[in-house]
Amino acid sequence: MPTPSHTPVRTDALVLIAEDETEIAEILAAYLQRSGLRTVHASNGRDALEKHLSLKPDLVLLDIQMPLMDGWQVLSEIRHRGTTPVIMLTALDQDIDKLMGLRIGADDYVVKPFNAAEVVARVLAVLRRVKVDSGAAARLLRVGACQLDLDHHEATVQQNGRSHALELTLTEFRILTTLMRAPKRVLSREELLANCLPEGDTLERTVDSHISKLRKKLETLGISGTPESVRGVGYRFGAGA
Structure with a gap:
């Protein structure tokens, strides 16, 4: 006790x-x-x-x-x-x-x-x-301009001293969380599929689709090149932020 x-x-x-x-x-x-x-x-x-x-x-x-x-x-x-x-x-x-x-x-x-x-x-x-x-810090991830509040399931991007909400699906939030936990590590599509996508979703090309949508949402807030593709291997968070 x-x-x-x-x-x-x-x-x-x-x-x-x-x-x-x-x-x-x-x-x-x-x-x-x-x-x-x-x-x-x-x-x-x-x-x-x-x-x-x-x-x-x-x-x-x-x-x-x-x-x-x-x-x-x-x-x-x-x-x-x-x-x-x-x-x-x-x-x-x-x-x-x-x-x-x-x-x-x-x-x-x-x-x-x-x-x-x-x-x-x-x-x-x-x-x-x-x-x-x-x-509390373990529940708050920050890499570059990106910030994730894991307790409240909120994603934001800091630009010019202001915080902008990043509207993500559950799968996109999971992918971004996984990449931000180890931003320099390259994760294979198989790893992202196993850790971030709903059970029963087994197609690796589905990962590419979610990554593409996530990248476009980040680009609208001024972050380019994230997530970064590593040819023949997979994805990492990237240096864009």
């Missing part, structure tokens, strides 16, 4: 456990679930990245020594995508490994063998810290 001075953690927070040793993953899942958190397991690096993309967990417990892709590669890609909190789990107890993890962007580092209750305590602490650090 948190004290009044503690920021409570959402009871529905989802933790992705990326760990190739099933027994360890099951122990961690049991302890986390006992604390009211939801869990999902990935047994290798590629599976971890796929589940991170599709499920958008609130935190990742990431083992370093995993098959297909190691924890360093997974952490690097997660950081390329955004700011999901990551706690590294590893048998490597060298300062250089800890420094590498922190340099790439890990939020914490736990060395095996560990006490599962301590891991849970660290998970809760990181989730509380992230909530305090982000606060």
